[in-house]
Amino acid sequence: xxxxxxxxxxxxxxxxxxxxxxxxxxxxxxxxxxxxxxxxxxxxxxxxxxxxxxxxxxxxxxxxxxxxxxxxxxxxxxxxxxxxxxxxxxxxxxxxxxxxxxxxxxxxxxxxxxxxxxxxxxxxxxxxxxxxxxxxxxxxxxxxxxxxxxxxxxxxxxxxxxxxxxxxxxxxxxxxxxxxxxxxxxxxxxxxxxxxxxxxxxxxxxxxxxxxxxxxxxxxxxxxxxxxxxxxxxxxxxxxxxxxxxxxxxxxxxxxxxxxxxxxxxxxxxxxxxxxxxxxxxxxxxxxxxxxxxxxxxxxxxxxxxxxxxxxxxxxxxxxxxxxxxxxxxxxxxxxxxxxxxxxxxxxxxxxx
Amino acid sequence: xxxxxxxxxxxxxxxxxxxxxxxxxxxxxxxxxxxxxxxxxxxxxxxxxxxxxxxxxxxxxxxxxxxxxxxxxxxxxxxxxxxxxxxxxxxxxxxxxxxxxxxxxxxxxxxxxxxxxxxxxxxxxxxxxxxxxxxxxxxxxxxxxxxxxxxxxxxxxxxxxxxxxxxxxxxxxxxxxxxxxxxxxxxxxxxxxxxxxxxxxxxxxxxxxxxxxxxxxxxxxxxxxxxxxxxxxxxxxxxxxxxxxxxxxxxxxxxxxxxxxxxxxxxxxxxxxxxxxxxxxxxxxxxxxxxxxxxxxxxxxxxxxxxxxxxxxxxxxxxxxxxxxxxxxxxxxxxxxxxxxxxxxxxxxxxxxxxxxxxxxxxxxxxxxxxxxxxxxxxxxxxxxxxx
Numbered sequence: 013x014x015x016x017x018x019x020x021x022x023x024x025x026x027x028x029x030x031x032x033x034x035x036x037x038x039x040x041x042x043x044x045x046x047x048x049x050x051x052x053x054x055x056x057x058x059x060x061x062x063x064x065x066x067x068x069x070x071x072x073x074x075x076x077x078x079x080x081x082x083x084x085x086x087x088x089x090x091x092x093x094x095x096x097x098x099x100x101x102x103x104x105x106x107x108x109x110x111x112x113x114x115x116x117x118x119x120x121x122x123x124x125x126x127x128x129x130x131x132x133x134x135x136x137x138x139x140x141x142x143x144x145x146x147x148x149x150x151x152x153x154x155x156x157x158x159x160x161x162x163x164x165x166x167x168x169x170x171x172x173x174x175x176x177x178x179x180x181x182x183x184x185x186x187x188x189x190x191x192x193x194x195x196x197x198x199x200x201x202x203x204x205x206x207x208x209x210x211x212x213x214x215x216x217x218x219x220x221x222x223x224x225x226x227x228x229x230x231x232x233x234x235x236x237x238x239x240x241x242x243x244x245x246x247x248x249x250x251x252x253x254x255x256x257x258x259x260x261x262x263x264x265x266x267x268x269x270x271x272x273x274x275x276x277x278x279x280x281x282x283x284x285x286x287x288x289x290x291x292x293x294x295x296x297x298x299x300x301x302x303x304x305x306x307x308x309x310x311x312x313x314x315x316x317x318x319x320x321x322x323x324x325x326x327x328x329x330x331x332x333x334x335x336x337x338x339x340x341x342x343x344x345x346x347x348x349x350x351x352x353x354x355x356x357x358x359x360x361x362x363x364x365x
Numbered sequence: 366x367x368x369x370x371x372x373x374x375x376x377x378x379x380x381x382x383x384x385x386x387x388x389x390x391x392x393x394x395x396x397x398x399x400x401x402x403x404x405x406x407x408x409x410x411x412x413x414x415x416x417x418x419x420x421x422x423x424x425x426x427x428x429x430x431x432x433x434x435x436x437x438x439x440x441x442x443x444x445x446x447x448x449x450x451x452x453x454x455x456x457x458x459x460x461x462x463x464x465x466x467x468x469x470x471x472x473x474x475x476x477x478x479x480x481x482x483x484x485x486x487x488x489x490x491x492x493x494x495x496x497x498x499x500x501x502x503x504x505x506x507x508x509x510x511x512x513x514x515x516x517x518x519x520x521x522x523x524x525x526x527x528x529x530x531x532x533x534x535x536x537x538x539x540x541x542x543x544x545x546x547x548x549x550x551x552x553x554x555x556x557x558x559x560x561x562x563x564x565x566x567x568x569x570x571x572x573x574x575x576x577x578x579x580x581x582x583x584x585x586x587x588x589x590x591x592x593x594x595x596x597x598x599x600x601x602x603x604x605x606x607x608x609x610x611x612x613x614x615x616x617x618x619x620x621x622x623x624x625x626x627x628x629x630x631x632x633x634x635x636x637x638x639x640x641x642x643x644x645x646x647x648x649x650x651x652x653x654x655x656x657x658x659x660x661x662x663x664x665x666x667x668x669x670x671x672x673x674x675x676x677x678x679x680x681x682x683x684x685x686x687x688x689x690x691x692x693x694x695x696x697x698x699x700x701x702x703x704x705x706x707x708x709x710x711x712x713x714x715x716x717x718x719x720x721x722x723x724x725x726x727x728x729x730x731x732x733x734x735x736x737x738x739x740x741x742x743x744x745x746x747x748x749x750x751x752x753x
Binding site for chain 1: 366367368369370371374375378435439441442443445446616617620621623624627630631644645647648651652653655656657658659660662663665666667670677680683684737739740741743744745747748749750751752753
């Protein structure tokens with residue numbers, strides 16, 4: 013029993029964290045809001061050079077062959093930075109889905125995964141639980157659902173209509189396309205399991221980002237409570253303001269272990285993966301949403317402006333709330349699991365005996 | 366990360382389970398806040414100690430098993446799962462014990478730890494005073510050095526278990542010129558000393574679970590100082606750290622309450638679901654108990670690798686105390702009109718124990734440092750917010 017990350021995982025986390033701190037600043041994010049695609053090919057290349065796009069690509073296709081747990085802390089930092097590029101979605105969701113296709117799709121996997129690994133292609137996933145597809149406009153290959161079937165469709169075979177989000181960084185599209193035998197890569201029987209696994213990975217991807225967002229919102233808000241003075245003191249010295257932040261800190265603290273456990277369960281194909289993923293998504297989302305609510309409150313009227321950076325992170329938290337299953341869905345899934353007749357509950361049943 | 370138990374951890378769990386199955390009293394003991402129950406619980410402590418299960422993390426020469434924190438968690442899981450008696454000497458074994466190991470002299474450890482382990486000496490804590498609750502540094506009880514003794518005068522209050530306990534530990538002002546955190550000394554005091562008066566306080570359930578302690582020229586030898594004169598605040602903070610941190614409330618207790626809550630809900634689902642938020646509250650209770658467990662395993666793993674408990678431990682106390690309240694509030698809602706029945710009421714069947722738990726849960730956000738104080742600590746020490 014060892015519930016810690018390895019030295020390698022922590023070291024890589026530190027270097028990615030400092031890269032994101034330096035390169036993905038709020039100024040940079042605002043700059044991208046004014047660009048056509050809202051995305052930066054240059055930044056994507058930098059991420060690829062750090063090996064990030066290759067992390068979950070199997071070694072046989074030129075990747076690093078690492079798993080969801082290896083990438084988890086990095087995904088959290090992508091949330092902390094509010095990285096606009098779809099790195100987390102590619103590494104935690106799209107690449108594992110493509111890699112999970114059967115051997116008859118070896119050529120497809122070889123072609124695309126090797127490109128993703130070096131940063132020369134990006135993927136997008138249309139999970140049936142999400143009404144719109146994120147980052148479809150910059151995807152070279154889209155993994156789309158037709159019922160339970162999985163289809164791999166190239167960028168020139170789809171028509172996109174942009175849908176603006178509350179988060180200016182988020183790029184959502186409705187996708188029109190025509191399923192065919194050429195695009196079919198997994199039939200309904202196989203696809204059902206693939207989409208179910210994808211939902212868990214998507215929930216994990218969102219959860220990791222929400223945890224990072226919650227932390228960032230607290231950090232920004234705490235900074236603001238030093239700057240802003242009223243009654244001759246920094247407002248952060250007032251207990252009512254302190255407690256707003258402490259309440260978020262408690263939520264963040266107790267979302268950590270469920271988040272890491274979910275990554276472990278998914279990386280190791282544990283039977284508890286679905287329940288763990290739902291727990292992680294619920295706990296981190298609640299932390300981020302309470303962060304947004306209390307963060308804007310301690311920022312006062314400044315929090316309601318476009319000028320202050322808070323909204324970059326707050327809006328991402330709102331936008332991701334219902335991605336890969338809303339809270340109601342995940343609560344019902346946990347509830348069904350604990351009310352099941354054969355559920356093993358209580359002390360001593362947290363981990364496999 | 367490897368979330369599997371090792372073979373030796375599995376074998377340890379099996380050993381604990383078998384011993385408890387053979388030894389846990391089949392009839393529940395009376396409350397340790399009654400005189401009869403107190404003695405029953407003291408006997409249980411002796412039995413636990415005979416089996417070397419009293420304090421598994423203590424070294425073997427002190428009657429323990431030298432267990433690491435993961436094994437301690439396994440022990441606690443089995444203990445609560447077996448519905449074994451609550452620990453009457455928890456203030457001793459969980460709070461003072463670790464502090465003695467850190468600050469005690471070899472003589473003090475040899476003198477106090479074995480008697481604590483057997484339950485022959487049960488400890489009460491003596492922190493609060495009428496004017497020093499959340500503001501613990503406002504302590505006024507004095508200990509004056511006269512020759513080789515301290516002479517103690519003053520009053521402590523809310524001393525849990527003090528009515529039938531043998532000893533108390535607390536901090537006293539040894540430097541009359543000092544104020545706040547300075548000039549305080551951590552002293553161990555026998556409650557049968559001349560000049561000690563213990564006045565029981567009836568708690569919410571009517572039982573004398575805590576007491577006021579009056580000190581009128583009580584003589585205590587200098588050997589009873591823990592950690593040196595004037596070091597009281599530092600020593601006390603280490604005790605408070607253990608309390609908030611890991612030892613006082615292991616997750617197993619809350620997991621078992623959550624499990625019973627799920628059972629209660631399933632057994633009364635039709636009537637409970639008239640209020641649709643109840644099912645959600647049950648689900649949330651289960652998830653939160655699970656989160657507390659996972660978090661504790663994570664902390665234990667980190668400590669095993671040389672990490673330290675920091676100010677984030679203040680989040681624990683808030684989390685478990687509010688979880689305990691929510692679980693019992695939900696149980697009360699499910700029990701509906703039967704919820705108010707005392708365990709002794711003829712129609713209470715077995716629902717009365719939920720009321721006991723509900724009443725006790727009201728104390729959680731208050732004792733061991735109120736949750737408001739914990740929130741201040743989180744804001745100032747964990748988040749670095751400006752002090753008032």
